[in-house]
Amino acid sequence: MKVATAAYPLDVFSKWSDYADKLTAWVAEAAGEGAELLVFPEYGAMELATLGGLAAAGDLERSAAAVSARIADADGLHADLAARYGVHVLAGSAPVFDDALGARPVNRARLFTPGGACGIQDKQIMTRFEREEWRIAPGGPLRLFDTALGRLGVLICYDAEFPLFGRALQEADIILVPSCTEALTGYSRVRIGAMARALEQQCVTVMSSTVGPAGWSPAVDENTGMGGIFAPPDTGFPQTGVIAEGALNRPGWTYAQVDPAAIAHVRADGVVLGRAHWREQAGRDAQVTPERLR
Numbered sequence: 038m039k040v041a042t043a044a045y046p047l048d049v050f051s052k053w054s055d056y057a058d059k060l061t062a063w064v065a066e067a068a069g070e071g072a073e074l075l076v077f078p079e080y081g082a083m084e085l086a087t088l089g090g091l092a093a094a095g096d097l098e099r100s101a102a103a104v105s106a107r108i109a110d111a112d113g114l115h116a117d118l119a120a121r122y123g124v125h126v127l128a129g130s131a132p133v134f135d136d137a138l139g140a141r142p143v144n145r146a147r148l149f150t151p152g153g154a155c156g157i158q159d160k161q162i163m164t165r166f167e168r169e170e171w172r173i174a175p176g177g178p179l180r181l182f183d184t185a186l187g188r189l190g191v192l193i194c195y196d197a198e199f200p201l202f203g204r205a206l207q208e209a210d211i212i213l214v215p216s217c218t219e220a221l222t223g224y225s226r227v228r229i230g231a232m233a234r235a236l237e238q239q240c241v242t243v244m245s246s247t248v249g250p251a252g253w254s255p256a257v258d259e260n261t262g263m264g265g266i267f268a269p270p271d272t273g274f275p276q277t278g279v280i281a282e283g284a285l286n287r288p289g290w291t292y293a294q295v296d297p298a299a300i301a302h303v304r305a306d307g308v309v310l311g312r313a314h315w316r317e318q319a320g321r322d323a324q325v326t327p328e329r330l331r
Contacts, residue, residue, distance in 0.1 A: 038186050038297070040211075041072035041290045042243050042264035044283050045129065047084040047251040049091070056085065057114055067290050068122035074186055076264075078245040079144070079160075079194045079217040081129015082111060083257045094253050097171050101132035101142050108133055112147060112155065119149040125186055127213050127245075130160070130193055132173060143176030146191055146215055148184075156182045158191035161202060171256060179205050187297050189213060192234065197227055197242070203234035207312060210300050214244040217257060221285075224262045232278055235267045239304045239312040241280070241295050242267045248286045264291030271307040273299040 043063065050056045067075050082104055086094035089103035108131055115128045126149045132142035144160035144167065159176020160167075167173040179202060182189045190206035194216040197203075206212055214231045218224040224246065231242040246262020263283035268274035273296075281293035304312055 038073045038295055039071045040074045040076070040241075040243055040266055040293050040295050041067035041070065042076040042245040042266060043078060043081070043290060044246050044248045044263045044286070044288050045078050045081050046249040046288045047081070047247060047254070047257060047260070049087040049094075049253060050084065051088075053088060053110070056088065056111075060114060061118060063290075064118045064122055064124065064126065067292075068124050070290070070292060072124065072290070072292060074125045074127075074189075074211075074243075076127045076213050076215060076243050076245045077129040078247045078262070079130045079146070079215040080132075080247060080257050081215070081217075081245075082108070082131035083129075083251070083254055085111060085131070087253060091253050095255065097255055100254060100256060101171070101173075102134070104131050105134045105142060108145075112149075115147065115149045116153060116155060119151050120153060123151045125150050125184060125189075127191065127215060130215055132171075135176070138176055139174055141172050141174035144173050144193060145176060146193055146213075148182055148189065148191065148213075150184060152185075156180060158193065160193040161196045162199065164195050181206060181208055187211060191215070192231075194218070194227055197234060197244075198230035200233065200237060203238050204315065207238050207315075209238070209240055210297055211295065212238070212240055212242045214242055216244055216262060217247045217260060218262055219259045221261050228265060231265070232267045235278065236269050237311055237315065239269045239271070239307060239310075240300055248288055261286060263287065264289075266291065266293040266295070268300075269303055269307065269311075271309065272303045274303065
């Protein structure tokens with residue numbers, strides 16, 4: 038399959054049609070290049086806050102509410118585009134108020150299929166900014182999506198830095214890593230996490246990023262990143278583990294061909310079999326013998 042991952046700038050809109058036109062243009066471009074799976078970044082939906090005015094977009098609490106209020110409309114647009122262009126789309130994640138999960142918003146990504154299905158994935162662990170200043174809450178559990186393209190998992194940004202989440206998604210062929218990082222240090226952490234999850238579980242990871250300034254928002258005011266598609270540096274994949282990557286902070290799509298058969302092959306007969314040997318760690322982590330060397 039061909040995968041497209043976005044380095045996505047956040048814009049200011051005065052009316053809904055401007056947002057719809059932007060999203061349609063992005064999807065049409067990737068579909069026109071033959072992409073079947075499109076990945077937008079974490080908090081890619083924050084630009085919806087500007088439809089409520091810059092005063093609302095410039096306030097943490099009001100912007101979360103403004104975006105959440107628009108998600109149903111945005112989901113309808115994504116569903117229509119997925120069907121119209123015959124693609125799977127991971128929509129940019131958003132703060133969403135879900136009464137079933139409590140009073141605080143969760144950080145939620147949504148996956149749309151050409152057949153009209155939609156799955157949701159909430160972020161599991163919040164960054165310091167999300168928990169201390171914005172008060173975004175952890176959401177529902179990790180999910181494994183069985184799609185026509187294979188088994189897909191989603192680890193939203195910081196979640197990709199935790200190996201047990203990757204292990205929980207060990208049956209995923211592709212793990213999507215939508216990210217939103219302010220500085221190069223944050224981008225590097227998530228990129229390293231995405232590459233490590235690909236190494237450990239012998240799968241492909243697809244990282245997308247917000248890019249550029251968005252000074253109207255205290256949540257996503259500065260953004261550093263690029264698109265990247267990663268694999269284990271092993272049989273059937275590049276020796277660096279990098280299948281494709283964009284240019285830092287340059288908006289646009291990064292494309293790569295991903296062969297599910299190559300994933301199955303490296304898991305069965307790679308030079309190393311880290312995914313299969315993972316269980317051998319159990320118990321050995323407690324077998325640490327302290328020694329005093331002077």
